[in-house]
Amino acid sequence: MFAVSARSFLKATGLSLAFHAEPLFDGVGLTLAPGDRVALVGPNGVGKSSLLKVLAGRLSAIAGRVEYGPDARVGYFFQQVPDPGQSVGAFLREPLAELFAAEARLHELERGIESGRLSLLDEYGTLLERFETLGGWTARARVDEVSQRLGVAHLDEHTPLARVSGGEQARLMLARVLLTEPSILLLDEPTNHLDADAVAWLGDYLAAFPGALLVISHDRAFLDRVATQVVELDGIHDELQTYEGGYTAYRAEKQARWQRLLLDYEAQEKYRARLAEDIEATKGHAAATESATANDHWRRIAKKVAKKAKARERRLDRELQSARWIAEPRTRPTLTLAFPDPENDALAGLHVKQLPVMAGDRTLFELADLEIKPGARILISGPNGAGKSSLLAALAARAEPGAVAVLPQTHDGLRLETSVIDYFRSRVPVYPEDAEQILTGYLFGEEQWEAPLRALSAGELRRLLLAVAVNEGAPILMLDEPTNYLDFDSLDVVERAVRAFTGTVLVVSHDRYFAQAAGLSQEWVVRAGELDC
Template sequence: MSTHFLPLIAYMHEKHVEGRGFMLLTVKNITKTYGAISVLNDISFVINRLERIGLVGPNGVGKSTLLHILTRQEQADQGHIIYADGIEYGFLAQSTPDFYGQTIDDLLLESVGNLRQLEVHMHQLEQQMAQASQQEELDHLLEKYNTVSTQFVERGGYELDYRIDRVLAGLHIDYLPRTQSVQTLSGGEKARVGLAALLLRSPDVLLLDEPTNHLDFASVEWLENYLADYHGALLVVSHDRQFLNRAVNHIFEIDEHQHQLKMYTGNYDAYVQAKKIERIKWEETYQQQQEELQQLRKRIRELRQNASRTSFGPPRDNDKTAYNGHVQSKQNSSASRLRSAEMQLKLVEADAIPKPPKILRVNSQFNPEQTIQSEVVLRLTNIGKRFGERVLLKQVNAEISAEARILLTGANGTGKTTLFKLIMGQEALDVGEVQLAPSARIGYLPQEPLLDPEKTVIETYRYDQIGYEDEFTARLIGYGLFKLEDMQKKVKQLSLGQKRKLEIARLMAQNPNVLLLDEPTNYISLDILEAFEYAIIHFPGPVITITHDRWFMQRIGGKVWQLANGQLVQPTIAG
């Protein structure tokens, strides 16, 4: 297999397919640090066949790093990764490589190469069985043949052409000529072609990093159904709550404080409920122990005070021996109670329950400098745009009011992002007119982070703003999106999710009164999403959002507009 394909699909095939078992992957005590920063701490788990696992945790906590370690793209500082013999894994990264010089057909043929190898191996075993002279040898070959043929059947070897057509249609890329260079595709098309190639490879373990980011509704639903029938195991990093509800049966969480792995049974809803119960129990047991410690310390103080001020008068009967014995007995008893209390305190402190960390409060609030007085903020009149012979938009008409909530949907490649660029003047109109209210100040969140990799976090945030660095640092930390130690990190050191948070912070700093959001939930971890959604819901101006996030749409509500065949259709109300 050519190495330029490895950034998308890493794989291993240590032996032929003998000995395939139920346990596919074992991870033991994985630890990873970058300098003084601990990312993964003593991570251990097992993945069995048919398990569907969602990997969650805050941005930058190490989810993608763990996938890179599992695919040998990074080395752990400590620990072991053990794949069962003959087990193959496939990996889809968040950032899809360019595949220089390869066509779609090249990738597809490369992806099913393992099936061709299995087929060749089957034929070789058939010939060896036909020539076997000993029953023992025949039995051994037959056992190997049964294993290989089972794997060939499970991976769809007898229906390969049908499967290729099915996967391409399911991901809505069957319109692309197979001779087209992958390098010429859009980012979303590349991601879907990469996912198609990975699914066609049918590895035993699928490792997916945000696979739904570039999929429309129909493609996400198709992927959910496809994975439900998948014969292997799945480990997926995803922010898509609906997808996690429908596609997984376990949740693995990387904790941002201890950097350790916690495991939960069930889908995303079950995980959220379990976390609530866990938090309540943690807070209760911590409080109980704090009260116990407080009582013990109080008792120790009282015993010490009593011991220091205890005095006895002269014996009444001049019996000094009896008197001294009485005093000694009292002192011994007091000392014994003190030692017992101190010992109990040490035991409790040695097994202290850590204080529950504060729940992250993200203050993602927009504060426009000026509200819009116009009843109509944006008017599109007969908008048209074409690229070469391809007509992307034709006679698009719309009016956006001051309090509008518009959810802009449509299949990939229909022109949604282009429409945003036309509104902002980043692309030139072929025909038509865009009219924007004079007081309108547009804030734009692009689909993919567009940041200078060499600038620091604080440099990026304060760019084009007037003020002191301390002021900007305090404001950025106040959002709850970054910590003080993040300020001097370079953008290139950030995960995609952290870059997304930085862009959100930049967006809020611009004080817009109109929001154009292109797939705003992409790359954002689940702990940030709800706060960001809350900020959008309470934004005082119009919001137009391109999104395929079903959970987000239900929460935001508003009008659903669809781009189809170059025109804008305004059919339904979301919710």
Template sequence: MLIGFNNVTFEFGARVIVSEATWHIHPGERIGLIGYNGTGKSTMLKLIVGQYLPSVGTVEKGRGVTIGYLHQDLLSFDTNDSILEVAMGAFERVKQLEKEIEELGIELERTSDEKLLEKYTDKLHELEVLGGYTIHHRTEEVLQGLGFSNADVNRPYKEFSGGWRMRVLLAKMILQAPDVLLLDEPTNHLDLPSIEWLEKYLTHYQGSVVIVSHDKFFLNRMVNKIVDLYQQELHIYSGNYEYYEKEKEIRVEMQQRAYENQQDYIRQQERFIERFKAKASKAAAAQSAMKRLDKIDRIEQVEIERPNLRINFQIDKQPGKVLVDLKGVSKQFGENTIISGAVAEIERGDKIALIGANGKGKSTVLRIIAGTESYSGERVWGHNVEESFYAQHQLEALDLNNTILEEMQTARSGKTDLELRSLLGCFLFGGDDIDKRIKVLSGGEKARVALAKVIVSKANFLMLDEPTNHLDMHSVELLADALNKYEGSLIFVSHDRFFISRTANKIWEIIDHEIKEFKGTYTEYMEWKERMAKQQRNNKDKEAPAKEAPKQEAQPAKAAPQPKAALDQDQKKELQRLQKQFSKAEQDLARVQEEAKKLEAEMGNPDNYSDKTKFTALEQQYKAVQQKLATANKEYETLFEKVMSMES
């Protein structure tokens, strides 16, 4: 165990954040710490590092365990040092050794003291063991992985914006390689290529990692355990986020059934007591029933406390077939070319995700479409287009003296105050929050108000720049569902892959200063990219032997087909073997699925909930079957892909 919570209770004044929590972090674990906005996830991280002390219980840390903690408050740090120097701050011991070796070297020039020479040699050995000769290369490699160019690494840290500064501090932290790495919303500051790089890096990270994130894709790929902070309790699930969602649903359903069955039992006993307590012949039995009810361990009713509202878009007018037509559009910032002669078209019904690395000009293209950015070329606006644009500069357009509700009323959506309040609930504004003035809101809260104003408008064309940045997972789902039902058209910039995959039916990517369009979902786009990359690798493999072909000219031409015929025969045997394995895997999968169905039917039987031992045993059996099912599915899919690749 690296870190342990033992019956921890923590309170902020009268508000309980967590009560009687027990949680142990073990070596090699990848943990996703989740919960709705405001439940106290960041507070839990501060308890781990010791910034807060528990009201009751203890937080124990193993001897010598090191912790790295990435969080928003780090942005108060400022310096004139280059970002390379800041990131290399991870190697304090190496830098100290370099200084000591330099001083010892100067001393050795003046004297030939053997003890001094021995000390000098030991320091050199320690430097080598710590990888001191590679720290520049390692630091540059990590910084480049997080999106910095070679030219950037020597620029002063203070020249960079908040998001880029956070990347530098993330680079420093992963180079320190602590035993436990705590990451609070790391993907908020990263573009898609950097998120993918971080995933690969953390996959091979030797320490344990605790991640607070609303990015489902990131959690699904990164974690093997979920800790859910819900109703002041920690609920622990072994598996990724997708497994957690299914398992939580099962737990909630089982608890609700157990609660309902127990309530039926209690009502029966109460009716019995009420009926017979006054009769002398049944008084003893009624008294026994009362004692049984007093001793019963009451099951609590399950109430999922979360915003579960629907956002309903309305549009006043139907636009023409083409909403926006870009013809030969170019944009430069000094010597930096964003797009050159770009041609693209947005049609009615398009829901386009504009993706790519930071600095490629996604937001610039969005502003060009919106008409708020200068450009050369032609942008033709379609018939009956009523647009609404969400971007960071819109925050400045909010009236600081308005309450949130008053600001929403300025959108002239025709919605009642009650409907506006319901909508604001989705954006995490509830109760008295709605009467707060805009001027007292944080930057994130202002962004949510601006986004809500866009959502409530009756526009038939939406342009959204990072709409999910300040939303929790459930609110992201609500927004994705609403945009799926939206009858208008949409183009958005986002790094949230779950949101992109749920929302987009087309993908735009800026490649070589052009807008490249893919007609299909994000999942289909990624599969297509993988196929293209595989095809390129295969083509390179074919080209290599082709270059050596002249050496084979002296061989008889008829001899060439013979080795290929033998190879085809081997392939046929291999295919037959794979087909047999696939057939068996198919049967195994069907058997496990049938086993799971039988258990589900048993769990659906109310009789099984009155017996706690049987109920627990069934739950354990079901978990084991679910794991078998996951393994069988994986084996089935792997063999299916192999068979398909050989048959094609």
């Protein structure tokens, strides 16, 4: 692994960014040093991915600066390949281009020396030393191990990136980042599209990573394994909120902080109300005394009391404006989600015979006879590429029209120029006013209804697809990796909603935390060209 020095650090100060003139974050500061393993969390749409892009130098902030240590080597993972025409092999080897070029030249020199051209010995010695410095003897082993662990070793190295699936592209991107052996890793949702074995390997790799790590992830068990600190971009405070420990510790401490803040605010408000009431009573008593008597002595005393009450009122105003006065605690709105109970129980099950499960024009396996009983709650698991998503697609295609609502794994194929409300109404036939009301429950404000899909974050797109799946009203739900991209609060809501749904549920997921919370009681495993029920 690449040697990491104390000078491999990243420091950000005063970062601010806006999107369509709306501020995303303002004055954000963050420092990463070797050994730091930090999770960046927060609601969808607050700018987490944008902040990561700024830190990686892929996006310019409108204010602030990012500094790197002299030995810093930044590895940035995001799920979009730069050149779809590039081959799989060339894409993976590109970070090690110098090393493989040196290896090829060494072979040429060896052949020349063997033929008697001894003048090549000096170049050979110099190049061999460089080859060893670059870790050449273990390079191919590193490529093979990372490719195998991340499930891309089966891909033909001559295949263009455009011809592999979105999930395979994401895994290739992650493999390429790890092969650069960076000293600072910036990872945006690295566990999406990884099976359980790959997530476990990545967790072990990152837990032992000697450099600095900043990771955005929805995978709660993964964050407990990897993170030693959580920073939250909550869309309310300007500064990042910091918590020690992983996901479990973060949620417990966040709840504890909220309760303490709420108690402090309530005590403060009681004090403010008592003080304001006392001031008003004093002012009223002084005014009544002054107007009720002609005695100059008592009138002077009443005026003094009124002045003191006024002074106390000004002091209270100053306290209300002071930094130590607690503002009313605020939270962001949460997702509203409830699957309607199926209206037609007869359609709540599914029985198929002689069903081929296809990936493109290739048959992965065939189901001779499969029955899904009404009310079944099924988790579909298995390694990457085994055919889990293809199985869902095949089953959905055999179902009666309107019987199945599908949440796809990826957002591929969406017409990104379509507006949010037009896309929703194209899938759910409702009046515009009803669509607006429904979308509001899914945290889409009025300013987003006419926004194009390309303006949404991955998490916001996920919420929109959920809105469609929920409101189609089908008795069978087929959810493909439903936890991808969603923030923690939204995950809690989805888990409760799926658990409460009385119809039939099939879920492809590697998130055991979600499977348990959603009440999935049966498991199917897809592997080695077969379905194990």
